[in-house]
Amino acid sequence: MMILLVIWIIALIFLNKLNLKFFKFVLGSLGTFIFLIHYTNDILRENILKVLAFVLNLIGGFITNFEVFPEYGMLTVTRTTEVITFFLDYECTGILEIMVYISLVAFYPIRGPLSKIYYMITGIVYITAVNLLRVMIIVFIIQGMGMKYFFFAHTVIARLIFFIFVVTLYYRTFTLEHIVQQKVGVL
Template sequence: MNSYLLFGIIGWLYAISVLKRAHLSAYYFIVGSVGLFFILIAIGNPYWVWFLTHSVINGIAWVSDLTHWSSVHTKYGIVYIVNAIWPVTMSIDYECSGIIETTAFVSLLAFYPTYGRQEKLFYLALGTLWVYLANVIRLLLVVILVHFGGANWFFTAHTIIGRLVFYCLIIMLYYNVFTYSQLSQSLYRNFKRHFSRG
């Protein structure tokens, strides 16, 4: 661990402890979640990025094995999209891993005051899975559009349509977890009731 990161973590811990003791809950939430986001990003590179990237690649590979619309080289993070005119090679990298969106969600959830510890763990698992699936859907949409539409569709599919679909799904997650808390808490209570019986 680099010394700047270590001093940053110590300073962040001191700042959030002062804000908590001073009962400044809004500042505690902002400083806590922003600080945790940068710490997790710093610690997560390259290990979590590698894990998330390969998880996404394996999700695409599973669908590709069924459809044969693309061939996936999981070791190198490359998706070779087959089409009738001009095949396209897509590289799955840092941006496609979903690390930024996952880390932002985890950081906000960690300091969100409405939920208890068990509820946060439940939404952590649910939200991480949601971001992963949203990312796989986005990249599969790129594969489908390029496979059927040709190489000319790659920029539009990857940069515009895929991102719009992905961020709409992320906004749905944020709305349901952070804004519409009563619905979210009833979801958690139903989940807990169902699994406590069985």
């Protein structure tokens, strides 16, 4: 992996010297994503899971029949006699969406390094918050309508809301920002 990292850096320097910005963006983002997955996946996932569980635990204190097991990344929702346990695994933390976002921001030509760090951190917070909203929507639908609506809540409603919010973030960061910059003549 170290050899790949060195080759990737050399390729980026090469593309930079040739002023091939688009290819530098594509290769840079792709490489960042791969190296993030390889080197920081476990740490990032674990910490995002902790934050999710911590906030859900706080929320859980105000909602009846909703219990959070933060150290195990589990939530339990009870309705009459039925019980459902959510297990927050790899795909539940929004880690892939976060890593792709970080990778793209790192190489997308938006303002300076401070702006990039700002966009990265606010993006992580935003995606995590939207993920929390997604989980709570599932919980509320199950509590209000019953276990038989779990599939509907999870795969239709919550999925759609998460999708809309995440796509909005990407649009706001990568498309709208670019349009605004062009209108004010930044580039």
